[in-house]
Amino acid sequence: MKAAIVTVGDELLTGDTANTNATWLCARLSDRGVDVERVTTLPDRIADIARVVNEYHAEYDAVIVTGGLGPTHDDxxxxxxxxxxxxxxxxxxxxxKHLEEVGGYAAEELAEGTVDLPEGSRALHNPEGVAPGAIIESCYVLPGVPAEMQAMFATVADEFEGQQTYSETVETTEPESALLDRITEVQDRFAVRVGSYPGETVRLKLTATEPQEARKAANWLDGHVEDVAE
Incomplete structure (x- = not known):
């Protein structure tokens, strides 16, 4: 399963708000074996949202859109x-009906536009707030408030399923540029993908579809790089 994530909000593009939703969703989808191939941030602009969602819907198995839900001017x-x-x-x-029966709201108490959703969509109820989300074909529209987004995603998480992967990590004091030969060789020897993350040390993440393959690759690589403890 391949997915794209679209985060919406002028505040994300100005740096006023950190885009934690994208990181959180990528991690949860990866845990479920889903390959996230695009993360795109858009302004609060209808034409841009329509264009990107249309493109990604044609290309990916699922599109998750977060942010910009509710009755205010920029939603x-x-x-x-x-x-x-x-x-x-x-x-x-x-x-x-959900907001009236479960949330305890009267229709006249809700701001105009609160329950406006695309025609023919499936409503996603908001366990942590008021504004509902929606599913249109394979497009999932979630709130931008992190607690609300996370709670709503939990209600549909089982609809995202890919091939389970397993990861092992090797850490080394060698500079990243010096590791290219070992990274190439471990990928030639084993059916793994390697992610390289430099910092005070370099963390090498090996991912495979079988746990033993990831473990064997990590054991081999660990024996061919400088140990952090040395």
């Missing part, structure tokens, strides 16, 4: 996603 994500699928936006009966 235009639902309109953008609806436009990508050629649908109108309007009050969603199931979303309103």
């Amino acid at each position: 235009v994500t639902m309109e953008g996603v609806a436009a990508a699928f050629g649908r109108d936006v309007g009050p969603h009966e199931a979303a309103l």
Whole structure:
């Protein structure tokens, strides 16, 4: 399963808000064996959202969009996603019913547009807030508030499933540029992908579809790089 993530919000592009949602989603999807191949951040602009969602929907098995849900002036994500699928936006009966019966809200208490979702979409209820999300075909629209996004994702997490992977880590004091020959060789010897993450030391992450393959590759590599403890 291949997925793309779209985060929406002017505040992300100005640096006023850290884009923690993308990092969190990438980690959870990776844990479920899903390959995330795109992470794109967009402004609160309907045309941009529609264009990117349309493109990614055609290319990936799933698209997750976060941010810009609600009734305020810059919450235009639902309109953008609806436009990508050629649908109108309007009050969603199931979303309103949930807020009335579970949330304890009266319809007149909700700000105008709170339960407006794309026509024909499946409503995603918000365990930590008010604004609902939605699923349109293989596009999942989630809130931007991290606690709300995480709680809503948990309600659909089982719909994301890929090939399980296993990882092992080797750490070395050698500079990253000096490790290219060993990285190439371990990938030639074993069916693994290698990620290289430099810092005070270099952390090499080996990922395989079988746990024993990752372990064998890590054991080999550990014996061919300088040990951190040396």
